[in-house]
Amino acid sequence: MSAAVRTIAEFRGLTKTFGPVVAASDLNLSIAEGEFLSFLGPSGCGKTTALRMLAGFEAPTEGEVLLDGEVVNHVEAHNRPVNMVFQHYALFPHLSVFDNIAYGLRQRRPQPDRATVKQKVEKVLEIVRLEGFGPRRIWEMSGGQQQRVALARAIVNEPKILLLDEPMAALDRKLRKEMQIELQTLQRRLGITFVLVTHDQEEALSMSDRICVMNGGRIVQVGTPRELYDNPRTRYVAGFVGTSNFFDAVVAEAGPDHVAARLAGGQHVRGKPGFAVKTGQEVCVSIRPEQIALSREAPDAGMSEPVTILNRIFLGEHTEYLVRSGTLGDILVLVPRQSELNAGTFNVGEEAFVSWDENALLILEQ
Amino acid sequence: MRQLRRNGVLLAPAGIWLLVMLVLPLVVVFIFSFGERGAAGGYVPALTLEQYANLPARWTAFKNTLILAPLGTLAALLIAYPLAYYLAVRCSPKWRTTLLILVIVPFWTSILIRSYAWIFILGGRGIPALLEMVGIDEVRLINTPFAVLVGIVYGYLPLMVFPIFVSLDKLDKRLLEASSDLGSTPLRTFWQVTLPLSVPGVATGCMLVFILLMGEFLIPAILGGGKVFFVGNALVDLFLQSRNWAFGSAVAMTLVFIMLVTVTVYMKFISRLGGQRDDISLM
Numbered sequence: 001m002s003a004a005v006r007t008i009a010e011f012r013g014l015t016k017t018f019g020p021v022v023a024a025s026d027l028n029l030s031i032a033e034g035e036f037l038s039f040l041g042p043s044g045c046g047k048t049t050a051l052r053m054l055a056g057f058e059a060p061t062e063g064e065v066l067l068d069g070e071v072v073n074h075v076e077a078h079n080r081p082v083n084m085v086f087q088h089y090a091l092f093p094h095l096s097v098f099d100n101i102a103y104g105l106r107q108r109r110p111q112p113d114r115a116t117v118k119q120k121v122e123k124v125l126e127i128v129r130l131e132g133f134g135p136r137r138i139w140e141m142s143g144g145q146q147q148r149v150a151l152a153r154a155i156v157n158e159p160k161i162l163l164l165d166e167p168m169a170a171l172d173r174k175l176r177k178e179m180q181i182e183l184q185t186l187q188r189r190l191g192i193t194f195v196l197v198t199h200d201q202e203e204a205l206s207m208s209d210r211i212c213v214m215n216g217g218r219i220v221q222v223g224t225p226r227e228l229y230d231n232p233r234t235r236y237v238a239g240f241v242g243t244s245n246f247f248d249a250v251v252a253e254a255g256p257d258h259v260a261a262r263l264a265g266g267q268h269v270r271g272k273p274g275f276a277v278k279t280g281q282e283v284c285v286s287i288r289p290e291q292i293a294l295s296r297e298a299p300d301a302g303m304s305e306p307v308t309i310l311n312r313i314f315l316g317e318h319t320e321y322l323v324r325s326g327t328l329g330d331i332l333v334l335v336p337r338q339s340e341l342n343a344g345t346f347n348v349g350e351e352a353f354v355s356w357d358e359n360a361l362l363i364l365e366q
Numbered sequence: 367m368r369q370l371r372r373n374g375v376l377l378a379p380a381g382i383w384l385l386v387m388l389v390l391p392l393v394v395v396f397i398f399s400f401g402e403r404g405a406a407g408g409y410v411p412a413l414t415l416e417q418y419a420n421l422p423a424r425w426t427a428f429k430n431t432l433i434l435a436p437l438g439t440l441a442a443l444l445i446a447y448p449l450a451y452y453l454a455v456r457c458s459p460k461w462r463t464t465l466l467i468l469v470i471v472p473f474w475t476s477i478l479i480r481s482y483a484w485i486f487i488l489g490g491r492g493i494p495a496l497l498e499m500v501g502i503d504e505v506r507l508i509n510t511p512f513a514v515l516v517g518i519v520y521g522y523l524p525l526m527v528f529p530i531f532v533s534l535d536k537l538d539k540r541l542l543e544a545s546s547d548l549g550s551t552p553l554r555t556f557w558q559v560t561l562p563l564s565v566p567g568v569a570t571g572c573m574l575v576f577i578l579l580m581g582e583f584l585i586p587a588i589l590g591g592g593k594v595f596f597v598g599n600a601l602v603d604l605f606l607q608s609r610n611w612a613f614g615s616a617v618a619m620t621l622v623f624i625m626l627v628t629v630t631v632y633m634k635f636i637s638r639l640g641g642q643r644d645d646i647s648l649m
């Protein structure tokens with residue numbers, strides 16, 4: 001992030017406990033104005049808790065929440081300039097679509113006049129492509145439409161930050177894809193900061209400017225989707241953001257750019273360190289399936305291992321091979337269609353070689 | 367066809383019950399109301415409107431019922447709502463069941479005994495005696511409309527608490543958060559979200575209590591001391607003491623008619639309030 005980007009919200013040592021359960025632990029994060037940030041992690045890792053502390057529904061046990069440079073720990077939810085799209089939308093069943101969307105505007109003091117409310121509501125109805133649905137009842141709307149209403153109800157207030165808690169979880173796959181694109185376009189268009197909570201890595205990768213990966217109440221790593229994919233710090237991040245092959249290893253020689261590690265099978269490999277490693281440390285070696293080449297002859301340069309083909313799955317643009325190496329165990333390899341067209345397919349049971357570039361190998365925290 | 371027959375079987379017990387216990391007696395009472403009183407009491411067949419013409423003789427009973435039943439319903443609502451709200455929204459789940467049971471516990475004792483207890487509380491040696499100690503003399507509580515009101519509110523409170531509790535309990539608490547998130551203060555959230563969404567419970571509770579109060583006779587008899595009596599007391603008197611069955615039937619028919627009209631108007635009003643809602647029970 002450049003210095004010109006303003007920080008709109010910040011967590012400082014934020015901790016939240018529910019009795020014995022530590023839902024969020026020592027969260028430190030700054031959120032830049034206008035960015036699309038996602039909290040990504042498995043269910044129960046504290047994503048919702050983090051979001052609710054930002055919205056003002058949960059008071060932090062320790063630490064501070066800052067909005068626009070001010071500590072807002074004691075500012076109640078109804079006085080915070082943020083709005084939330086709830087996990088199951090939480091639309092008011094006794095109000096029409098129009099009145100649901102107008103709800104936030106009507107809470108303002110002094111109250112805006114009817115014409116202003118009408119004009120603003122109609123404008124967001126248009127933005128979420130629900131023109132003419134104003135008089136409808138909530139239960140007359142489909143799941144996808146309800147989601148748009150929830151979105152409209154939040155953005156009509158022009159919040160400083162829009163919070164979204166798994167907004168797509170209740171939609172079917174096709175609708176989800178559409179909504180992802182729509183949300184992203186909307187965010188660009190409105191310029192509002194979006195903070196999204198999701199357990200779906202694909203969703204986080206495709207929509208976010210930055211992703212904050214969480215595990216067990218802690219922030220594990222924050223970065224752009226590409227940074228997290230290419231340079232994960234830990235085995236957990238590499239496994240959660242994309243898929244990877246992992247091997248246990250011990251650091252034999254720690255250099256600044258390259259590390260030599262000894263695998264459990266005794267071979268030495270060289271790779272890029274994802275964090276500050278020390279000689280003798282137990283680490284995890286990771287290599288993405290698409291960065292492994294499969295060939296009939298052992299290549300002249302780089303690392304290679306003889307393997308046997310165990311399984312083959314045709315995926316269209318790629319073919320996924322599961323191969324077994326005598327020393328490394330099972331390895332997943334993703335071969336692009338083009339190179340398969342050039343080299344031909346491998347059959348189950350066939351002998352082959354896997355090889356990789358030194359830079360593709362990552363040395364990660366276990 | 368088979369579906370129809372199965373529905374018939376399912377509905378038969380209730381249908382027969384309604385026919386024997388409600389429709390037939392009502393028809394009998396309707397016929398009796400046009401008859402005359404026999405010399406030794408009871409009923410003599412006739413076709414006269416005399417009994418209906420005689421209704422003003424029981425005006426006081428109608429007046430008391432028509433004032434105290436709505437008033438009692440309202441008072442019960444005003445007391446029950448905060449209680450139900452506390453139980454459903456505020457109270458920790460740990461205590462909820464215990465407190466709910468406490469609301470029903472009085473039902474384990476007969477209303478007769480509980481009303482007698484109120485005679486003592488409201489009578490000369492109860493609250494008036496306490497008031498005398500602080501210098502307020504000559505307060506009469508027992509055998510007044512107030513005593514009857516206290517009695518009926520006390521007796522029917524649980525019937526009001528439960529429907530309201532249920533509607534507040536099933537209210538999605540995330541709606542309250544959503545309201546707060548959209549900038550609404552807790553008080554405004556109550557008026558704009560909680561209250562409208564508890565209308566079904568309020569409607570059910572009011573209806574239950576009101577209908578039962580219209581037919582009440584025990585509590586006025588005990589706490590009204592013969593001075594504050596309901597239509598129910600007039601009926602007890604007419605059927606059991608003076609044995610004027612024809613007049614009693616006319617009074618009963620009039621009460622049924624008044625109830626039908628009020629309940630119909632009330633339902634129209636409630637369904638307007640709830641919009642096209644289909645979740646208002648007892649409708």
Ligand SMILES: Nc1ncnc2c1ncn2[C@@H]1O[C@H](COP(=O)(O)OP(=O)(O)O)[C@@H](O)[C@H]1O
Nearest residue numbers: 018021022023042043044045046047048049050
């Ligand atoms: N109100 C609460 N009371 C008790 N425990 C809670 C509460 N809210 C969340 N938790 C616990 O905190 C942890 C994190 O929850 P949450 O933030 O909802 O996770 P996520 O959104 O990542 O699935 C979980 O173990 C959950 O059970």
Ligand SMILES: [Mg+2]
Nearest residue numbers: 044047048166
């Ligand atoms: Mg969650």
